Amino acid sequence: MLEIVTTRHNPLVDPVLSVWSWEIPVYLFFGGMIAGMMVLAGLNMLKLARGERAEGFYSVQTPILGFVLMNLGMGALFLDLAHKLYVYNVYLAFEPTSPMSWGSWILLLVYPVILVSALIRLPQAWPWLGERLPVLERLSQAIVGRPGNLRALGVANVVVGIGLGIYTGILLSTMVARPLWNSAILGPLFLVSGLSAAAAMVHLMASLVPGHPAPRSFLGGALAMLVQPLGERAPEPRTADGLVKADLVFLAVELVLIGLLFIGLASSSASHVASLELLLTGKYATLFWSVVILAGIVVPLLLQWLELGHRIPHTILPALLVLAGGFALRWVMVGAGQASHLVAATGL
């Protein structure tokens, strides 16, 4: 028998560490999804640069949406900070051992890449602005019309996107005090989950307003450009199928990575095994198995497989489920990871 009584009672630390609430899962989810959108967009920019037909591929046309989501994610991150007025200190230092420092500087790279990428589509997606600022059209042509520029932008999107996606996992995985997070699998897992959420988000956005011309008013155009990545062009079936196929691969890889994470934890120290219990049978098990695994991965896998075989019609349901599952994964990992802790060897 081992009984431990402590007089410590610090808020957010006792009885269970709970310093990160909803803000961090929201930030990690948006960050991962934007990373995925950048990778998808970058790959298709490379296709365009090679002269292949990729204009219709939705992801090339979603950096504007990515920019807005990025700001929402950064807003959530800012809300989480307890010493908000001192946030500028992040950019007065570079701490090479701190994943958060790396992430802050990566985010500084994300903004220009995403904004330049947005220029490709901005004049057509928001005609009101395009007509008043003809320079936007010239900039857009300077990117699309020159394969070298498009290739460079594509590479920048892929590299920065992968960096951002992996960072969201590494941020958690470097903490020795939290056994559930302390796995190198977390970086790739969050990257693939982000790619899957990105494919779902692009698919969802493209399905909402397919093939309608962009409103010419100021406000209508501004709002429509966020949810109308296709503009006047109707979606080509092959691009929708392409997104579904990509999502199938991402979901399958995500499932394999979760399996590897579990094997790693189950075969590690007592602390790691105890942390795994939080997901297997503990407080987070219901949410993890029902939303993350079943609704977020297994059901969309099945539905999208049936859609590709033309056994059921295309719907937005798999995309919605994938997004819900992607967010739930961050929610569960952030919560359960904080609850996990090192078990003293003398207490075993």
Place this chain on the structure above:
Amino acid sequence: MPRFGMVIDTLKCVGCMDCVVACQTENDVPHGYCRDWIVTETRGEFPNLSMEIRSERCNHCDNPPCVTCCPTGASHVEPFGKTVQVTASKCIGCKACLSACPYGARFVHPDGYADKCTFCLHRVKDGLDPACVSVCPTHCMTFGDLDDPKSAVNQLLHSRKHHSLLPEAGTKPRVFYLT
């Protein structure tokens, strides 16, 4: 340059919490928070029970994960005494250090920055012991330079059985408990 550490005799500690109150008074720790605390660990089966009472705090680790994860350098190793300190004006309140600490030694000060035991560096610079050490009625705590072979802390560590907390974390804590 010294490398400060603390040795606490669990056979002398009675868990009176004088150290906790002294710390709160000396460092103006906000109400409802604590930089040090008492842990009572009981093990065995009745009637064969053993008990260890420990006064715990930040371990001022030689390999501090709270410092390596800090994005601004607010958490840092102070050259004097190689203790782990927080510069409040550099801290953004991201709480990464709270997650990284295996001992739960840190908390968010109501003003927003990460806070914890400083080994009362302001007192030590004046040649005094930390507040907790100076008030202990059983003299169970000893503070000093771990790099000085003649220091009281080293004498105790060489002459008595001792342990530290979660050494398997690899943080190399510098608070030791005599058993």
